[in-house]
Amino acid sequence: xxxxxxxxxxxxxxxxxxxxxxPEQELELIEAFRRQLDEGMWAAVPTQSSAGRRDAEMVKSFxxxxxxxxxxxxxxxxxxxxPLDS
Amino acid sequence: MALGLGTAAVVLVVxxxxxxxxxxxxxxxxxxxxxxxxxGASPMDGxxxxxxxxAEQRARELLRSCVSQEDWEMYRDLGLLRVLGPVGSEPxxxxxxxxxxxxxxxxIVAYVPETGELLSEYCVAFPDETRPYGSxxxxxxxxxxxxWMALVGDERGLIGEAxxxxxxxxxDPEQAGRDLLRIERWExxxxxxxxxxxxxxxxxx
Numbered sequence: 001x002x003x004x005x006x007x008x009x010x011x012x013x014x015x016x017x018x019x020x021x022x023p024e025q026e027l028e029l030i031e032a033f034r035r036q037l038d039e040g041m042w043a044a045v046p047t048q049s050s051a052g053r054r055d056a057e058m059v060k061s062f063x064x065x066x067x068x069x070x071x072x073x074x075x076x077x078x079x080x081x082x083p084l085d086s
Numbered sequence: 087m088a089l090g091l092g093t094a095a096v097v098l099v100v101x102x103x104x105x106x107x108x109x110x111x112x113x114x115x116x117x118x119x120x121x122x123x124x125x126g127a128s129p130m131d132g133x134x135x136x137x138x139x140x141a142e143q144r145a146r147e148l149l150r151s152c153v154s155q156e157d158w159e160m161y162r163d164l165g166l167l168r169v170l171g172p173v174g175s176e177p178x179x180x181x182x183x184x185x186x187x188x189x190x191x192x193x194i195v196a197y198v199p200e201t202g203e204l205l206s207e208y209c210v211a212f213p214d215e216t217r218p219y220g221s222x223x224x225x226x227x228x229x230x231x232x233x234w235m236a237l238v239g240d241e242r243g244l245i246g247e248a249x250x251x252x253x254x255x256x257x258d259p260e261q262a263g264r265d266l267l268r269i270e271r272w273e274x275x276x277x278x279x280x281x282x283x284x285x286x287x288x289x290x291x
Contacts, residue, residue, distance in 0.1 A: 009219030011144025044235035058239035
């Protein structure tokens with residue numbers, strides 16, 4: 001599983017990568033996940049159904065991440081109001 | 087006599103200069119500081135077009151890997167995404183009661199697909215206040231992907247965070263109408279159907 005974060009001026013960066021079935025690596029993933037939430041990030045897991053339908057799940061804790069997810073994407077939390085000059 | 091007057095004039099000028107010098111120096115220092123602050127606050131300060139282009143390229147690849155092939159092609163060709171509502175429901179053959187248009191760094195526009203009637207704008211942004219390169223703004227395709235994931239993952243949550251406005255506040259209704267026509271033509275072309283002349287016009291609610 002990879003934890004990715006969107007970054008201005010860069011695109012996504014890899015925060016952590018590991019196998020959730022390996023306890024030490026899972027712990028590292030959990031810690032990296034928590035750090036992002038502490039920084040106010042939102043987390044989403046892109047998914048694909050057996051029929052091929054693409055979706056995404058918003059998750060608020062590592063326990064909500066499907067065990068077979070290959071990545072979690074963090075992005076800044078939404079703020080109401082886009083700039084008028086955008 | 088003339089020499090005396092000249093000397094007096096020089097002394098007078100020097101004395102006056104000594105009197106005004108602190109004020110002039112202070113004003114100059116303040117002006118220099120204000121100028122440097124203005125330069126520091128410039129949104130273009132530190133802007134690197136090459137870096138931004140590479141960032142956008144990465145963001146496009148990430149978006150492509152998350153959405154369906156059809157959605158990706160729509161974004162690639164038209165520069166926007168469409169999400170049919172209610173989000174998460176399976177297609178049942180009936181027309182979607184509403185849908186959203188997702189633009190990069192613009193509000194999400196809700197509309198009625200059957201009539202093209204614009205319903206509302208949802209102003210939402212994802213500012214990264216760590217500003218790694220001076221700007222809180224995500225690359226365009228990351229902004230679109232963030233909106234898409236938040237919308238399909240938690241429609242109510244995202245709409246609840248957004249500021250709702252009537253159509254036309256930031257997205258020109260004429261432009262949105264043209265985009266709906268572009269989507270219609272694009273879908274027909276993709277399906278191998280002949281183009282048709284539009285019969286109705288898009289109108290704001």
